Amino acid sequence: MIYNILDYGATGDGKTNDAPAIQRAIDACAQAGGGQVVLPGGHTYKAGSILLRSNIDFHLEYGARLKASEAPEDFDEVEAAYRDHYRDTTLLVPSYENCEYDGEPRNFFLMAKDCENLCISGGGVIDGSEENFYGEIDHNYIEGTYYPRIPLLLLKKVDHLTIREVTLTRSAFWTVHMVGCSDVLIDGIRILNNLKMVNCDGIDPDHCRNVRINNCHIESADDCIVFKNSKKNMAYGPCENIVVSNCTLMSTSAAIKFGTESEADFRNITVTNCVISGSNRGISLQLRDKGNIENVLFANLHIGTRRFSNQWWGKGEPICVTAIDRHKDAPAGQIRNVNFENIDCVGENGIFLHGSAGHLLRDLSFRRIRVHLVKTTAWPADQWDLRPCEGDGLIPGKVNGLTCVYGDGVRCEDVQVSCEESMRPWFGEDFCFQNTANVCQL
Numbered sequence: 001m002i003y004n005i006l007d008y009g010a011t012g013d014g015k016t017n018d019a020p021a022i023q024r025a026i027d028a029c030a031q032a033g034g035g036q037v038v039l040p041g042g043h044t045y046k047a048g049s050i051l052l053r054s055n056i057d058f059h060l061e062y063g064a065r066l067k068a069s070e071a072p073e074d075f076d077e078v079e080a081a082y083r084d085h086y087r088d089t090t091l092l093v094p095s096y097e098n099c100e101y102d103g104e105p106r107n108f109f110l111m112a113k114d115c116e117n118l119c120i121s122g123g124g125v126i127d128g129s130e131e132n133f134y135g136e137i138d139h140n141y142i143e144g145t146y147y148p149r150i151p152l153l154l155l156k157k158v159d160h161l162t163i164r165e166v167t168l169t170r171s172a173f174w175t176v177h178m179v180g181c182s183d184v185l186i187d188g189i190r191i192l193n194n195l196k197m198v199n200c201d202g203i204d205p206d207h208c209r210n211v212r213i214n215n216c217h218i219e220s221a222d223d224c225i226v227f228k229n230s231k232k233n234m235a236y237g238p239c240e241n242i243v244v245s246n247c248t249l250m251s252t253s254a255a256i257k258f259g260t261e262s263e264a265d266f267r268n269i270t271v272t273n274c275v276i277s278g279s280n281r282g283i284s285l286q287l288r289d290k291g292n293i294e295n296v297l298f299a300n301l302h303i304g305t306r307r308f309s310n311q312w313w314g315k316g317e318p319i320c321v322t323a324i325d326r327h328k329d330a331p332a333g334q335i336r337n338v339n340f341e342n343i344d345c346v347g348e349n350g351i352f353l354h355g356s357a358g359h360l361l362r363d364l365s366f367r368r369i370r371v372h373l374v375k376t377t378a379w380p381a382d383q384w385d386l387r388p389c390e391g392d393g394l395i396p397g398k399v400n401g402l403t404c405v406y407g408d409g410v411r412c413e414d415v416q417v418s419c420e421e422s423m424r425p426w427f428g429e430d431f432c433f434q435n436t437a438n439v440c441q442l
Helices: 019-031 231-236 421-426
Strands: 002-004 035-039 043-047 050-052 056-060 064-068 110-121 125-127 134-137 142-144 153-164 167-169 176-179 182-187 190-192 203-206 209-214 217-220 225-229 239-245 248-251 254-262 266-279 281-287 293-305 319-323 335-347 351-354 361-373 383-385 394-396 402-405 407-419 431-434 437-441
Touching: 002 019, 019 035, 019 043, 019 050, 019 056, 056 064, 203 239, 225 239, 225 266, 248 254, 254 266, 254 293, 266 281, 281 293, 281 335, 319 335, 319 361, 351 361, 361 402, 402 407, 407 431
Parallel strands: 002 035, 035 056, 043 064, 050 110, 056 110, 064 125, 110 153, 125 167, 153 176, 153 182, 167 190, 176 203, 182 209, 190 217, 203 225, 209 239, 217 248, 225 254, 239 266, 248 266, 254 281, 266 293, 281 319, 293 335, 319 351, 335 361, 351 402, 361 407, 402 431, 407 437
Antiparallel strands: 134 142, 383 394
């Protein structure tokens, strides 16, 4: 059965809050046992909060735009308890200095919770109306007015979830936040966010399992695809059994990231056949909490990086792996058995690996890796970036082809480093190992 939202009172004039009409169509579809809820093309549907349900294909036709309302009162709380708590969400410091987040937003745009067999599909657009959340603006960075802001899609404990073909754009916070979801297919979607808008991550699998992310194009700040294990959602277990393939990615921070929310384990994750361009970091494993990262493969990647301002974490590293305590009373876990194969890296920094005392990076392998250093921006190349951590995290240092601090069992096979003259003033050496044991270079 098809449920056309125009038949339920939606106007599609871009001015009226069509959320109540859309909700009536969704509820009728769910009560009938399921079907397709259609947003016809040729219209802009302004809306506040919408709750998706089981056994529904929420379908946006080509030419349909679902746009977030500019009125804060149109957005519902995720939990009723938030009416009495978390009222003060004032941004006391810039989010690049402190953006710790328990993983539970206060409000939502589109949300599904405790349901199954949900699909979001079609050639239409879901627009987060980022301008509603603008705070301080400068040449490199747009801060939000508060934190955490409203995610575009919040999908919590959804089994058998599919998102395909849609375009998601102008999100002011995490675009697709999946919490405790299983059997997920995301295929052929576009995420087109403002590369200056802080915290507008692309896809965030948080305590999720059995996830496939394929054939997507993502432009996002901070990060494109981010694996999370947030504190609020520990009941859902580890982030595991995930495949990412055939994606094109661009980020002001990291294209592929683990963390920094890392309260549980990440394991059995594969990233292959992707192209990363114009990003501040290519791959970033940022372990800051008690969880572990293990059994991970990155293969057949092209990574192009550049440097951005200090308002974004990262210094142009194609690969960055760090395990550092978030605070003195919050020890980090361990990173082990992570493999990098057949990767071409071109940019303003080399591979940067940094564990810490008690958190050695163990059994990392690099096979058939090319690192070509070339200067493409005016930003200086004289620092390493360990943020977030105790202190400011910016450490003076030369650019090396591969730097490893606090490692054990690092294997390099057919790793080649080249440096253009434009990078020579910043360049140190091909390989730099500090406090690292059992290094094997072939």
